[in-house]
Amino acid sequence: MGDNPIRPPAAREGADEAARIEIAGLAKRYLTPKGETFTAIRDVTLTIEPGQFCSIVGPTGCGKSTTLAQVSGLERPSAGSVKVGGHIVDGITNGVSYMFQADALFPWKSVLSNVMMGPILVGTPKREATELARDWLRRVGLAGFEDRYPHQLSGGMRKRVAMAAALINNPRILLMDEPFGALDVQTKAIMQNELLQLWEELRPSVLFITHDLDEAVALSDRVVIMTSSPGSVKDVFDIDLPRPRGNVQQIRHEERFLELQEQIWESLKDEVTRAYARTAGAA
Structure with a gap:
């Protein structure tokens, strides 16, 4: 970690x-x-x-x-x-971050883009958000899958993406x-x-x-x-x-x-x- x-x-x-x-x-x-x-x-x-x-x-x-x-x-x-x-x-x-039972990922966005959404929405510059998202994907064991789409991942891998997306903004x-x-x-x-x-x-x-x-x-x-x-x-x-x-x-x-x-x-x-x-x- x-x-x-x-x-x-x-x-x-x-x-x-x-x-x-x-x-x-x-x-x-x-x-x-x-x-x-x-x-x-x-x-x-x-x-x-x-x-x-x-x-x-x-x-x-x-x-x-x-x-x-x-x-x-x-x-x-x-x-x-x-x-x-x-x-x-x-x-x-x-x-506050929310992680649902169903996959709450945008199917038309790549794994990297899905995880970047949180920082982008709070005003983080795109370059910084990209680096942060890459780091979080590494933390959850998905380095190398940044350009995949949700439908190309297993259920467990989608959960890892969702977890990275929920935690990337360091929620309280x-x-x-x-x-x-x-x-x-x-x-x-x-x-x-x-x-x-x-x-x-x-x-x-x-x-x-x-x-x-x-x-x-x-x-x-x-x-x-x-x-x-x-x-x-x-x-x-x-x-x-x-x-x-x-x-x-x-x-x-x-x-x-x-x-x-x-x-x-x-x-x-x-x-x-x-x-x-x-x-x-x-x-």
Whole structure:
């Protein structure tokens, strides 16, 4: 990995404050096609500390992605608030990068051009943006693929491009919505290791959505369990596995990992069962 310049203490403190996410009493309601009100989430209260890696897990339809959308500013809450760096989120938040499950790459642009987009949009001169994009492609193992197009890459390679594009502007906050959900097991493990390496280097605050409990425990400092719909915070577990965590596959065999996984599953399984019963009954 490349070296980042060491920031003075005052600069680090200011950046730390800017990376705190405070969610208070958050609710989001939608109108259904029948004109009825559907509550996706209610009374979600959660704080993600600066530089913390926090995963949210819960049954399908519990509002995990909805919560992420409120933090990003892509949607506005029906009630409650989200603060980033002490400021209410009332639109797209600066310094926040979003990595989706689906490839969010421009298919008509080369790999290099896709990764350059972030710096260009914040006013970086083209030559500097090009050099920065080349460096990030090297960091994610794609040196030599700069002139390829997304359709010419494997799924794992496209995820690496997306990760480089999400991190190139050194975001203070990284929002990830099941970014590795569609990958095969082997590629997923590689991407998890690469994500941890890059996160250790940059230390953005991360809010990570996943259905994979093992993934959540292996990557995170905290794991948040959401209830079945409407979603709210049921439990929060601190993950005390030591860092750095070099290999997620090895971590999953450690005794402490297995203990944490079992504790969290005890909380999660009731919500999964309720969600399944509700959908099965509706069918």
